[in-house]
Amino acid sequence: MTPKATKSQPPVLTIAGSDCSGGAGIQADLKTFCAYGCYGASVITALTAQNTTGVEDVHPTPPLFIEKQIQMILSDIDIKAIKTGMLFDAENTRAVVRSIKKHYASFSSPKPPIVCDPVSVSTSGHTLLHPDALDVLISDLFPLATLITPNKSEAELLLLQRGLPISINTLEDMISAATRMVLTFASHAVLVKGGHITATIQDVERLLKAKQDVGVVKHGLLEENMEILLAGAKGREDVDLQPELVVDVLQERGGETTLFVRPRIESTSTHGTGCTLSAAIACALAQGNPLAEAVESATWYTHLGIEIAEPIGQGHGPLNHLHSTTRTLIPGPTKHDPYPFTRYLIKTTAGLWKAYVEHDFVKQLGKATLPRSAFIHFIIQDYHYLKYYARALLAAKSSTFSQIESATQTVLNILREINTHNTFSLSFGITQEQLESTPETPATTAYGAYLIDTGLQGDETKLLMALLACLLGYGEVGLWLKREATKEESWVVTENNPYKQWIDVYSGEHYQQAVELGLGVIEGRVLADPPSPSRLEEWRTVWERCTLLEKGFWDSAMAHA
């Protein structure tokens, strides 16, 4: 009835440097893994002392210790994707390749994809890969990689290393470089990143006209049939209607070329962009997405990270890795807490809830000291109230037959409750005519009309909150009296208590089954439709209001004692 709310988190491994300031390196990777809902492990190839203004120093990890880290992870955790970043030098790169190869045979099939970000120079100009490591990267690591993600200068450097001097300045250059790299380096695919190359929508359109086999994925651009968004944007001074573009080019070994196009953002919050992108691609691959879709998701994630960045540090600040991450307000049910939402409702209205459950009306009912007149008043008003309850539109607001059935069952339950009522009426000498002709008190109208209004104004879940508050409340009152009655020298009178039957009904199996069903329904709703803060507050307010109106109902009965 209350399913366990686990979401599977595929383990992803980053092998890269540490950026103590948190914007790049394994720190950026781990943050990205969190944002994607992946489990993160990280092998550190070198420590850096850096911040948003630059790299102060690098302290490489001994190759043997890199191997030990990789060994510990790959021998224990079922890694679903690997990304490599800064590898520092030839020795460390060899250590990485050696360790991965050692485990390659034991990897579950299919082998975890490897995304290789060939980090070589920091934005601030610090060397992050010794020149002698380039050859190792190309000969040993690239052949294992599903994807290599060089930027302009890295692509130029890598091609030069293989005797192919090329200057990459246009989209055409990028495609040509990407094609050569896939041919030259034995990796499955190459993503040439366009962050340092200027392009316009006209450039893209011209290229697509010339090369009809090139695919394109656009994000954040005004496309056809978006005239209203264009008009809306025109009204805003801060929006550039013909923004410069960033275009990344994905070239796969099978020959497919795809452009990933988005607006260029003028921003200083770009520290760690490359790390973040490759980490995001690794996550999307670990989650089972095809390569092009993984790149689409990752480029847009990274774009938003830059655009929604907060200022941090004095220089080139980090991306906002948490731009689309929010905290669930009600965690899923667990073994020790199977009803977290109902518990939340009760805890956040504890004082009022107690005042209602342990109301003087209830206590006197238990003690058998409740004046008959108060009980008669209550029974008559409850009769009127139940008519509202049965009318409360639940079936009309349902969207599935199972909801309609459950709503109809509720109405049938009330009709059954009315039968019980008739028994009370008989034993307290209330006639049918008296039931019908005694006018509603304002307390009854308040509560009943509130149910109807809630049903008219809100959706089915909001109405359910109101209806269940009543159902659960009487269940709590019944059980409280029953429990108090079992205590030694209890104040609850069980012999010759004229209200015993009432207590028995609401603490009895039949009613309590309905309560348990209700608990399942309310918890299930919250799991299926986790509320935003404003919606949670709306639901809580309905619960609180109903508890108050329930209490008012009994206040009114006591006033008629």
Next chain:
Amino acid sequence: MTPKATKSQPPVLTIAGSDCSGGAGIQADLKTFCAYGCYGASVITALTAQNTTGVEDVHPTPPLFIEKQIQMILSDIDIKAIKTGMLFDAENTRAVVRSIKKHYASFSSPKPPIVCDPVSVSTSGHTLLHPDALDVLISDLFPLATLITPNKSEAELLLLQRGLPISINTLEDMISAATRMVLTFASHAVLVKGGHITATIQDVERLLKAKQDVGVVKHGLLEENMEILLAGAKGREDVDLQPELVVDVLQERGGETTLFVRPRIESTSTHGTGCTLSAAIACALAQGNPLAEAVESATWYTHLGIEIAEPIGQGHGPLNHLHSTTRTLIPGPTKHDPYPFTRYLIKTTAGLWKAYVEHDFVKQLGKATLPRSAFIHFIIQDYHYLKYYARALLAAKSSTFSQIESATQTVLNILREINTHNTFSLSFGITQEQLESTPETPATTAYGAYLIDTGLQGDETKLLMALLACLLGYGEVGLWLKREATKEESWVVTENNPYKQWIDVYSGEHYQQAVELGLGVIEGRVLADPPSPSRLEEWRTVWERCTLLEKGFWDSAMAHA
């Protein structure tokens, strides 16, 4: 109109070891920072090669390089809280203290709180702090700390170091140890963690009776007036109704003692529990919470991390750091994407949206080739439709006066649109009697009654989705025709086009102002009440349905040509 959706992320710094397997150390800390929505920076004091089965090796960072890392961070980033974990040895501990002290003078006031987790031995028995470092920790670091968070054996070790041999086995022992530690070590407060001490609810109640000044915070336990939850739990075989407890004891220098009580969980997913707890406390402090509230939040976050853990690795697996983290489906509006939700709606229904906007009815209207009969049919049916639109309950579903005003304004706009309609009617020779007496077509009833049904069934936002789909759709059609008309050799006839006035109305300033307002309303709703996946799909379905019904409306007109 569309506020920027940034949430401030206070920067938090961890100074600790690296656990490559990702469950403890700075990795656990960074994951916790993400879950709390804090920005994470991390100084690495030592690398470890470890996994869930144990620690294989430790590679300490040179003290000088620790100082460099701290220097780079504290000189650049406005850190709001610091946590320290594994410091490895005396040299490294001194380096940490020296660097923090160096910056202490320059810290913005108030100084960032320091939470010190005195990590000394790993769960698997590996030494993580050399014995000679204990004195440095006590003399130099503790006096700077807001809180120290030892477990049973760390507390015993630290007290022994100061000549106070004590064995901690009961709640009373924990309080006594905590009190002594606050007196002996010059820190503001101590949290003695009870993960290795068994307690029952009876132990807690006995202690609270004996020491009336001790506060208690309970989480995940069945408390008073939760009889229905208890009854529900009884029905479940997997729930332990009298669970053993974990109790942490917080002792503050001012004398306040607080117990944090929760059910004990039998689990092997406890790797990194201590790291996670101290990191979570640091986050909650950075976010401005008082100490006791920070501890409450952190203990429960950590508890859920254990209870909702997924199996990872072969040994003692990590907590689930992302148990309550979800990804927002529609990111906040940005400069380049001020209408992300409307864009989402249009993109996910692109084919249908285009078929509606560029419908043959619209094209023929632009070309002036639309048969008069089709237009007359349309105008009459639109008249009927607008009556539904005006009746669509919007005001009744509002919950604020500003919503009621905006809803009423919509109705007034429709009454104004009816005036325009009358002009069309006049010029096409439609009489008022004809307007009223021509029966609705099924297409009109379908669309109109769908609005009413949506209003009855859903909440105000769902109804708004339906009403705005219509408003925005006509705005798109108007702008599309206007834009096509401005192209060279346009197919749109602007001279002597009998339908020119219709085009002018819907592309005109007055109507487009309403469209822009509508865009603001719809985007604002999504920001104020971020939808769950099921709710987003519900909203998208309403939009899609309305687009289909709009298209059906025009199909019907063309069938009457």
